[in-house]
Amino acid sequence: MSLNVEILEQSFEKVKPYANEFAASFYDNLFKAHPEVKPLFTKTDMVNQQKKLLNSLVLVVENLRSPETLGPVLNALGGRHVGYGAIPKYYGPVGETLLVTLEQYLQEDWTPEVKKAWRDAYRAITALMLKGAGEESSSKAVQAEKKLVTLARKLIDAFWIAPTWLVAIASVVIFTVILLIVDDNSLLAEVLGAADTISLVVALVLFIKEAPDRRKQFHYQAWSTVDAAHNVKVSYARILALQDLNEDGVSLKGLDAPGAELVDINLSHANLSKANLIESDLSNANLSYANLDNANLSQTKLSGADLSYTKLGFACLSQANLNSANLRSANLICADLSYANLSGADLRDASLSGANLEGAYLTGANLKNAKVSDYELSSAFTEGAIMPDGSKYKSS
Template structure:
């Protein structure tokens, strides 16, 4: 949907001077029109809730020209509202109350064009939030054996590891007893033949419909796909057959025939094929062992084996989403590009760690030590970083939208080009920090200590006390 960004920005600027009053009026309008929604806020600090509403509106309006950054934030916001008891029908009621409140405060500026601009914007916002809510509440799909990068998080993985390992062990043992020991079940063989017939018919159809050059290009890919899908025993038999055919057709006096005629050659060929075929299973077992190492280190402060296991899993592209490692010492760890969303890493020590481009959205990072860490272009939206130590950390280009940075030590931190809209800076130490070109308003920084900091406009901050 195309939004009238300029009109939205201009009209919102007229509301900003009375922002606090606007937020209070919105909730009054909402509860007056729909009293059934009031119980949802029974245990809520409404002053704090009003600040959250304003932060969300500022966040949206300031990022209308940056939709690629706004979309994941709104989806995450929708997912969070599932836990608050919000249901889809409430979204329409909230939009209705927002439009009424905007009309009250804009008065003569509330033209049909402005109303349409806000209505279109709220529809787009609601759509993304509902999408995030749907993803959060929908049942998680069963993990495929081929996609180990989406393994379940460690806290629930242990039982599944044991089951999968027993299954792996039971299927692997017969293969150790004999290199080629195959017992064909009639139904299994029939099914394989049927599958082969169907695939062959499809291949014939493609030959008749496509140019020969295109068909020939597809053959290597089809062979590779078949190799990985086919049972191990079938791959072994086919390998032996191909090997035998080659031995029969080559000249008996050729060097190739002499090489292939060696007594152990057939065993070596089959062993090589099996080694390649079973590589994914070996990698999967390695991942299980790595997760077992991480689980075993839970509650242990120092574990070098855990550091290696986390680095190896990340190197293989395995998701670390939901990692539960509070209080862990992970100094100098390299988890660049890691998926650590929703991880619990409170009070952990990541001093000088490499977390560049890592996804730490919605993570619990309270009181974490990240001094000197590389968090450039990391995703930290809605993360809890209260009372964390991020002194001299590299956060250039990072996304910290709506992050809790209250009482956080960010002295000397590099925050150039960072997205900080909606973040909580109450009591945060930004002395000597570099905020050049950061997306954050002066009002949002008003509760932080900024002595000597380079502000978003490039100027150096000086308090009124230092001017005297």
């Protein structure tokens, strides 16, 4: 669908001065016209919810000319709304309320052309969000399929963890059955009938069986080391165990290590999505290309850390210390960076669309070519920072 981007941008600029009032009016109008949606917000901090609405609107309008950025974000938002209980029938009331609230604030500027532009935009947004919601719903069917796969893997694992003596006996029995079945005059019978063949076959089977057992045992020991260090601030054994697991390609998703000292740790390319590393010390850590989506890194020390090309979408980095950190080309879409220290950080080519930068310290940071709007930067401290257009910010 072709959108009238110019009209959308111009009309939204007229609403911006009344942003907070607009958000409050939107929810008042929504609850009055459609009380059936109010239960969805029973446990919601409405002040924070209003800020999220404004951030979403800014994100959409600022990226109307960059559909390659906007599409994936709206897909992700649609998927997240499934967890909030937002079903497709609620999208209609929300769209109606948005148009009503826009008309309320634009008044005489609410022309038929403006109304059509916003209606078309909301339809396009809804389509992208519903696509993400559909993918989230279909993933549940995929999860059921994964359970069957998991069951099959457990059966296979049961074979691998069987006692060695049992595997040896089974190998001899299978070998003997094959020998009895084959033709006595065949070449295969002559080969299998050789005196040393049975011992060689058993030795080979045992060698293959024990290899993964040894590797699994190593992983179990490594995880035991990590678990034993829970609530322990300093543990060099934990650092080595995590590095070894990552080198073996073992997922560290959901790692729970709050307050841990992990200075200089090398977890490049690690899967640390949804990890809890609140108040941990990851100074000078190598986390390049790692996946930290939805991770809790609140108040975490990441000074001097290498976070280049790292996924940090929807991650919580509130009050984190990212002084002089390398965040080049990092994905920080919708991340919470409120009151974070990003002084001197390298944010070149980073994606910050929808990020919360309220109170963030960006003094001396390099934001050249970063995807971030002026609105998102307006609540941050940017003295001496290199802005996305390459200019150096100076307070007036």
